[in-house]
Amino acid sequence: MPTTAPTRQATVAARAVTKRFGDRTALRDVSFEAYSGELLAIIGPNGAGKTTLLSILAGIQAPTGGEVSSPGRKVGWVPQQPAIYSKLSVAENLRLFARLEKLSDPDSAVERMLDHTDLHERANEEVGRLSAGNQQRVNVAIGLLCEPTALLLDEPSASLDPRQRERLWGFIGGLAGRGTTVVYSTHNVVEVERYADRVLVLADGELLFVGTPGELGRAVGGDPRDFEAAFVRFLDLCGH
Amino acid sequence: MRWLLVKDLQILRRSPLLVALLIIYPITLALMIGFALSSPPGKPKVAFLTQVPKGQGRIRFGSQDINISNYAKDLFASIQPIIVHSQAQAVAAVTSGRALAALIVPADIPQQIQSLVTTGVGSPMVQLILNSKDPVERQFADQAIQTRLSDVEQAVSKQVLRVAVSDLQQVLSGGTIQFGGENFRLLGLRDSRRLLQRAITALPARSPLRPELNRVVAFATLAIEGLAFASPVLGSIGTPLTVDQTELAGRTTPAATYAVTIAVIFSLMLVTLVLAAGMLALEREEHAFARLVRGLVSPGALLAEKVVLAGGCAAAAAIVMTVGVSTFVPLQWSRFPLWVLALLLAGIAFGALGVAIGGLAREVRAASLLAFMLSLPIAFIALVPAVAVSGSLKSVLDAVAFAFPFKPALDAANNAFSGTAPAIGWPLVHLAGLAVAFGGLARVAVRRFA
CATH class of the missing domain: 3.40.50.300 (P-loop containing nucleotide triphosphate hydrolases)
Structure with missing residues (x-):
């Protein structure tokens, strides 16, 4: 393609x-x-x-x-192994990195990423309980938070x-x-x-x-x- | 840093076992110390057998009787006696574990003491049977009995000396004694000499008795002088040595307060090291470190966050623990701001050491284990008394203790809790210096993380 x-x-x-x-x-x-x-x-x-x-x-x-x-900061980085906190939920991981990226509206960035990755239903689930595939989706979503x-x-x-x-x-x-x-x-x-x-x-x-x-x-x-x-x-x- | 702190607190909240351990551990320790310090030591159970027939525990010395049975009461102040009626019962009580020891007083002990104090020949002896199974219990029972027997020994000898001095005074100055239910008047050496001197003056100048009686008077004078000197000497034998104690180091810390300080600082150290090392290693284990330090957070800020998190949480737990222990042991509440300052700064210094450990370890488990294993020798080295080791080894131990935060934390908290020497200023400066040094080491160590 x-x-x-x-x-x-x-x-x-x-x-x-x-x-x-x-x-x-x-x-x-x-x-x-x-x-x-x-x-x-x-x-x-x-x-x-x-x-x-x-x-x-x-x-x-x-x-x-x-x-x-x-x-510079507009480069998104997605490491090979998911660089996310397994004890936090999907939404908490996204919100943490949105805040660290100093985005003007972290909550809407989280919503946008949940939409992109289709993880809305798993938003409050601890990342450690997700499948490897879903963990990777969260990993990619964090790399995309700053709209690189x-x-x-x-x-x-x-x-x-x-x-x-x-x-x-x-x-x-x-x-x-x-x-x-x-x-x-x-x-x-x-x-x-x-x-x-x-x-x-x-x-x-x-x-x-x-x-x-x-x-x-x-x-x-x-x-x-x-x-x-x-x-x-x-x-x-x-x-x- | 704020959002990282929030994140770490969220992670801790979702690790209930770890948090429970962090809260329960210091509180349990505080309660144990409190109960141990506020409860007097128990008396060891000792089987007691006296073979002295009833009414025959008296010894006659000079003009007085001494009832040695009265001294058994003193012995019972230190032990919990189990009265037995034969040697076999005494041995059985010890063998079965019902008693830690057995004390047997033989039937001839009054005669042996009587013989010793009157003729200098005799060997009064009591028999002590100890259970050697548990060395700690054995030592406990042995010490309790030996100490009290030594007190009894001293009391008997003092009583004997008192009687001897009293009788000597009567020989010197005369007095009244009872014998066979009747009172007799003793003349005494001084009165005898006076009567002789009066008799000599009544004799004719050339009487042949005069030189003979003058020799008797000279002997009496010599004896009076000698015995007058002997009385205070005999009296002083009971307490031959007096200790004049002077404290040079200003106010000293009560032992209970010092024990509390050690417990609080050890708990603070353990919790801070495990938390700081573990939370930093977690960033690596979750592969988040590289993502964080590529512009989101500087490595220095990340380390500072871990130090603040671990030091703050552990200091809060230590303050709760100290407040709990103060129910049992009096601490100076007027110095509460200094408690907080000392424990917070100690927490920061231990936190810096913790992140240095976390920087060395790849995994949370390895970091926690390393932190735990380092805690014990750090505390042990700082607590070795100066008199317990040789000079050169002491210098080495001092140098090692200086390089870690336990000793200055102990000194700072000791002063904060009880206001005793050394002053709090230098330990706080020492802790701040160690926090900077270990923070620098951690900064170098995390370069390997990326």
Whole structure:
């Protein structure tokens, strides 16, 4: 479900970003731009540096070298594991983060998010009692509270069943359609093929490819319908 | 910070077991201390057997009788006697656990004492049978009996000395004694010398008796001087040593108040450390830390919130506990503002230590366990008396105690509760310094959280 051609206005950009943890280099000279209304997927094997790159874009970690530009507080962040309080209810979690975001009307923001996530009926239930899928919906909703210009998601569909996944991507696609830049990491190459406008391939901290999923398939030849095989072959060709 | 505090209080409200423990623990401790301090220690049950036949507990010394049976009453002040009638019954009472010990007074004890005080030969002995099963109970019974026996011993020897001094006075100055139901007038050394001196003056100047009688007068003079000196010496043997006690450190804390202070500060420390360490580790366990510190809250503000939450809650619980204990132990209510100040600042310092612990641990369970395990040695080191260890070890323990908030918290609360030395100023400054130091350590530790 690729969206319409993105408008060419960079909202998130990384320039020669490097990150070291002691002797280990997690990211090496990574540069790219993401545009308004674009869905940009980051894929790569385990330990490629996907989460580190998203953390740096989100402002959680500082890069060792290079720089990032993003619209500051208007970047929504959805970590891989739900960062919510299991002893609080859905509404209390949303209200807490709405207040910490210093939104002018926290209560209406909570209502809006309950509508978006369709969790009105579970609003007063403790988050710890919800299914993993519903917890992830609350997690995403908190990332959207500040109505972000750019939304960063770290493996957002990892704990969801196919129906929940479909619903999540429908929701995220709607955000992109309204001009939000969406950058997400995933291990699910089907999600890349179906939802991403462009894809970044990272391996061992190196940015190996930036382009559309179709361009990645063409780069390695073979069956253009089998994106997963193209991705694996691409990694093999690059020596990863 | 306000909304984080509200959030943490909501979380605590939904953890009823934890909150119940936090409230019940200090109150239970306070009640236990109160009851322990306000109830006198019980008397140990001791099987008592006297083999001295009725009416034969008297010893004759000089001009007076001493009834040693009267001293059994003194012994019974310290024990709860179970009167038995044979040695077998005494042993059975101890073996069965009905009595902690048995005390047996043999039949010949009056004769042994009589022989000892009149001829210096004799070994009066009582038999003590103790149950060795429980060392604490054994020591309790042993101490109660030994202390009271020592009192009885002293009382008997004092009585004997009193009789000896009285008889000596009669030898010196004369007096009336009873013998065989009749009164006899004793002449005494002083009167004897006077009569002799008068007789010598009545003798002819060249009488051969004069030198002989003058020798007797000289002996009498020497004896009077010697015995006159001996009387106060004998009198002083009963209490050979007098202790002149001087307190140098101003007002001292009553033992009960000090025990209360230790209990309150230990509870405060335990609750604060567990709460601060646990609530900070919870932010990591719930993966919320990274989301919070990416612009919503600074790490410093987050740590300060945990310190205020833990320190404030624990100080409130400690104040409730102190008020409860003050029902049993008199504390100075006029210094109540200082109670609050000391407990709040102690709570803040312990809270800072707690977040430093929470910063080191990844999980709530690990943080709580670490906090609990640290509490015991911190308190123990601060409470080791100076005289109990060698100089160099004492210096090490002092340095360790200085590095943690327990000792200054104890000093501050001690002064706040009873107005005794040391003054409250330095402990409060010390606590503030430790709060800053541990807060800094926690700030470094949470860098690993993101």
